[in-house]
Amino acid sequence: MRVPVNRENGWLGLGPAVFFLVLLHxxxxxxxVPSILRRAFRVARPRLPPPRVLRSALIHGDPAHTPPxxxxxxxxxxxxxxxxxxxxxxxxxxxxxxxxxxxxxxxxPELERIVGIxxxxxxxELAGARxxxxxxxxxxxxxxxxxxxxxxxxxxxxxLDAGPSCGTCHLSEGPYSELSSVLRACGVSSGSxxxxxxxxxxxxxxxxxxxxxxxxxxxxxxxxxxxxPRTGSLNAAQFLARSSQARLEEVFRLYGQIPHARALAExxxxxxxxxxxxxxxxxxxxxGGRRERGRSHPxxxxxxxxxxxxxxxxxxxxxxxxxxLRALRPGGRLAIISFHSLExxxxxxxxxxxxxxxxxxxxxxxxxxxAGNG
Numbered sequence: 001m002r003v004p005v006n007r008e009n010g011w012l013g014l015g016p017a018v019f020f021l022v023l024l025h026x027x028x029x030x031x032x033v034p035s036i037l038r039r040a041f042r043v044a045r046p047r048l049p050p051p052r053v054l055r056s057a058l059i060h061g062d063p064a065h066t067p068p069x070x071x072x073x074x075x076x077x078x079x080x081x082x083x084x085x086x087x088x089x090x091x092x093x094x095x096x097x098x099x100x101x102x103x104x105x106x107x108x109p110e111l112e113r114i115v116g117i118x119x120x121x122x123x124x125e126l127a128g129a130r131x132x133x134x135x136x137x138x139x140x141x142x143x144x145x146x147x148x149x150x151x152x153x154x155x156x157x158x159x160l161d162a163g164p165s166c167g168t169c170h171l172s173e174g175p176y177s178e179l180s181s182v183l184r185a186c187g188v189s190s191g192s193x194x195x196x197x198x199x200x201x202x203x204x205x206x207x208x209x210x211x212x213x214x215x216x217x218x219x220x221x222x223x224x225x226x227x228x229p230r231t232g233s234l235n236a237a238q239f240l241a242r243s244s245q246a247r248l249e250e251v252f253r254l255y256g257q258i259p260h261a262r263a264l265a266e267x268x269x270x271x272x273x274x275x276x277x278x279x280x281x282x283x284x285x286x287x288g289g290r291r292e293r294g295r296s297h298p299x300x301x302x303x304x305x306x307x308x309x310x311x312x313x314x315x316x317x318x319x320x321x322x323x324x325l326r327a328l329r330p331g332g333r334l335a336i337i338s339f340h341s342l343e344x345x346x347x348x349x350x351x352x353x354x355x356x357x358x359x360x361x362x363x364x365x366x367x368x369x370x371a372g373n374g
Contacts, residue, residue, distance in 0.1 A: 256305030
């Protein structure tokens with residue numbers, strides 16, 4: 001095959017094409033061939049995730065970088081609430097899956113001890129695994145519903161991990177209103193805690209669990225609603241069956257702020273006289289109503305009222321607030337996360353009363369306090 005030659009430029013007519021082919025060969029020699037050699041002779045090395053992903057994995061205690069079972073609300077705001085404070089002892093009154101405590105441990109390398117309280121034993125197991133992954137030695141503190149009670153002093157035989165650690169995490173199953181007893185069982189004296197955190201809202205893990213009966217999304221679930229299975233209190237079905245009509249009206253009016261509380265209490269009394277109210281669906285049929293677009297479910301307030309009454313939430317919250325204020329060291333801080341107006345009112349009243357009892361200032365004796373809504 002004859003290649004045509006430009007009579008004026010000779011072979012220079014092919015100059016750009018030849019130059020392009022030469023560049024392709026050079027690129028192959030510089031990049032393609034070395035990559036083949038690297039793949040053929042590379043040594044297996046662990047690949048670390050980027051620093052941001054690695055920090056998130058450490059906080060969530062999840063080496064596979066999968067989402068945690070529970071997303072902690074107001075996580076960044078909680079960490080900021082304790083900025084500039086030297087935290088050696090942290091009391092987490094609602095440990096949950098350990099997200100807040102893990103984030104505070106990452107933000108405060110000086111942290112030596114975490115005292116975690118929760119009513120849910122499943123949440124304590126998740127939190128223990130997460131914090132143990134961060135290097136904390138776990139110690140079980142007998143709490144309400146467990147043998148020995150919270151007053152039993154923990155010995156070395158209660159340790160769940162005797163290996164080297166960066167600190168100690170005490171786990172106690174029970175209500176946060178018993179935090180004074182838990183602290184004594186851990187050997188923590190009153191007025192020596194640096195930071196106290198309390199999340200008064202519900203855990204999404206409990207809402208998402210069909211067997212707990214917290215959500216109307218699971219109509220066949222038993223109507224339980226207890227935060228902890230070993231609290232010894234009545235479940236929601238038993239509460240509806242045994243409470244007087246006047247008591248039910250009071251619960252629906254005060255805790256649910258339901259305008260037709262009397263009518264709802266009457267429907268409950270009439271229904272239970274003919275058939276027991278045992279499942280979520282049974283209670284939904286008593287409440288009645290249809291959900292309208294853009295509005296909350298009509299049973300939301302009734303479920304809230306029943307849950308608060310079953311768990312005695314507001315009384316326990318008030319007791320826990322005063323116990324937490326007594327537990328703080330001078331200059332310590334207390335952070336409260338509240339969800340609805342009833343909790344928010346309890347928190348604000350307690351703060352105002354504490355400020356008044358201390359002559360108008362909480363900073364020196366009770367510490368700095370912060371409250372937020374989830």
